[in-house]
Amino acid sequence: MASDSDLVRELRQGSDYAFAALYERYKLPVFRYCLKMLRDVDAAKDVVQTVFLRMYEHRDDLVFADRFKAWIFAIARNHCFTHLRTRGRTMELKEEVEQEGEVGAEDQLAQRDEAEMVREAIGKLGPEDREVVLLREYENLSYKEIAEVVGVTESAVKSRLFKARRRLYDLLKPLLRERG
Amino acid sequence: MTCEEYEEQLSAFVDGEVPLPESVQVFAHLAECGDCRMFLGALMKVKKSTSEEEIAFPEELDEDIFAAVKQLRPVPVRYNLKQTGFLGRRLSWSFGVAATAVIFAFLVGGALGSFVGIRSVHEVVPTATVKYGEQGRQPAAVLIIYSLPEVQSTGIIPAKYERVQSDTIY
Numbered sequence: 001m002a003s004d005s006d007l008v009r010e011l012r013q014g015s016d017y018a019f020a021a022l023y024e025r026y027k028l029p030v031f032r033y034c035l036k037m038l039r040d041v042d043a044a045k046d047v048v049q050t051v052f053l054r055m056y057e058h059r060d061d062l063v064f065a066d067r068f069k070a071w072i073f074a075i076a077r078n079h080c081f082t083h084l085r086t087r088g089r090t091m092e093l094k095e096e097v098e099q100e101g102e103v104g105a106e107d108q109l110a111q112r113d114e115a116e117m118v119r120e121a122i123g124k125l126g127p128e129d130r131e132v133v134l135l136r137e138y139e140n141l142s143y144k145e146i147a148e149v150v151g152v153t154e155s156a157v158k159s160r161l162f163k164a165r166r167r168l169y170d171l172l173k174p175l176l177r178e179r180g
Numbered sequence: 181m182t183c184e185e186y187e188e189q190l191s192a193f194v195d196g197e198v199p200l201p202e203s204v205q206v207f208a209h210l211a212e213c214g215d216c217r218m219f220l221g222a223l224m225k226v227k228k229s230t231s232e233e234e235i236a237f238p239e240e241l242d243e244d245i246f247a248a249v250k251q252l253r254p255v256p257v258r259y260n261l262k263q264t265g266f267l268g269r270r271l272s273w274s275f276g277v278a279a280t281a282v283i284f285a286f287l288v289g290g291a292l293g294s295f296v297g298i299r300s301v302h303e304v305v306p307t308a309t310v311k312y313g314e315q316g317r318q319p320a321a322v323l324i325i326y327s328l329p330e331v332q333s334t335g336i337i338p339a340k341y342e343r344v345q346s347d348t349i350y
Contacts, residue, residue, distance in 0.1 A: 023245070028237045035235065045238060049245050056249050118229035136195060137230040143197055162191040169222045176222060 008065035019059070022068070023052055029139050030076050036134045037080040039123055043087075047079045070148035073139065077131060077149055084127055121171040129164035136161060181209070187219050194223045 002010075002021065010018035030051055034044035054075060055062075064071055122133055135141045135149060143154045143161075150157065181189075189206045192198045198206065210217055 019249070027241075028235070031237050031241070032235045041238070045241050045244075048241060049248065052245050053248055053252065056252055114225065115229035115232060118226050119233060122226075122230075133226075137227060138233075143195070158192055158197065159188070161195070162188040165191050165223060165226070166187065168226060169219055172222055172225070173218075176218075176225070 004068040005065040008062050008068050011059045012062055012065075014059075019056055022055070026069075026072055027052070030072060032138055033073065033076055033134055034080055036122070036138065037077075037127065037131060038083060043083055047076060047083060050079055051076050067145075067148060069141070070145045073135065073141070073145075073149045074151075080131075081127065117172065117175055118168075121168050124171060125164060125167060129160070129167055132157065132160045133164050133168065181205075183213060183216055186213070186216050190216060190220050190223065194220070194227060 004022070004025075007018040007022050007025075011022065027048065031044060031048045034047045034051075035041065038044050038047065051072065055072065062068070062071070122130060122137075125133065132146060132150065135146045141149065143157045146157045146161075147154045150160075152160070186206060186209050189198055189202065190210075193203055193206055210220065
């Protein structure tokens with residue numbers, strides 16, 4: 001299997017095959033990340049499309065062939081945050097109302113599948129906490145790669161991951177205790 | 181170290197980012213701290229749940245993306261095709277014009293030539309016939325004389341041309 005670096009070099013030389021190969025390799029991880037970040041299928045699809053079109057349009061500028069994975073997630077991240085910002089306060093208010101309702105339905109939540117509880121708890125994290133958890137847990141990026149995507153140092157990634165996990169734990173602890 | 185500091189180490193530990201000497205210390209703490217063991221258990225549950233989650237990619241997006249890429253793709257290629265088309269048209273146009281010009285010139289030249297030629301024949305032949313009219317008929321000689329340019333312009337047969345018999349020429 002060709003490496004990302006090889007495919008990026010071929011893409012820069014105008015290979016459509018290289019584009020298709022990179023697309024097949026990253027379409028699901030990028031979609032999964034966008035879906036988890038935005039929690040909206042249509043918005044995630046829009047961002048995924050934008051990311052891959054941008055990759056194609058700017059294929060000549062892909063100078064970091066050996067860091068393609070970090071590059072594509074960084075592009076996806078930027079578009080997700082732009083989308084979250086433009087979605088605005090209206091959506092945030094809606095989410096707050098939904099979350100208040102969910103607290104009342106804690107009994108229902110406790111009966112659900114443990115994996116589903118974890119996913120819901122991740123969804124309740126703020127975008128900045130959520131993104132590091134997603135990149136680490138779902139996409140298996142190293143601290144170094146996450147640092148490149150987010151634009152911080154590796155020690156900052158370590159710290160942010162810990163804080164995000166601590167919040168996640170606080171959300172899950174009551175439910176896990178009930179289950180013993 | 182406090183439990184919070186150990187928890188931070190545990191967070192890095194589950195990611196394989198803690199060097200061995202430090203992880204030994206973390207393990208020693210876990211042996212005597214139930215809260216940190218519970219925290220580690222929660223981290224492991226998160227890892228398990230996320231790794232097992234299956235998300236389907238919306239396949240219709242493939243079509244949308246490749247269609248959009250197709251729209252972008254022709255920029256350099258479209259330019260090349262345009263060039264080819266343009267050259268092709270220009271070439272065929274030039275070829276057509278050249279062919280038309282040749283045919284036109286041929287027809288006009290032929291018509292003019294015929295006209296001039298007929299006139300020349302009529303002008304030259306009687307002159308020649310009169311001037312050299314010993315035999316009274318010189319059709320072959322007239323034809324040869326007609327093909328000589330200086331004779332066409334002057335109507336005079338230069339001395340360098342030798343008269344020949346009609347049957348020899350034919």
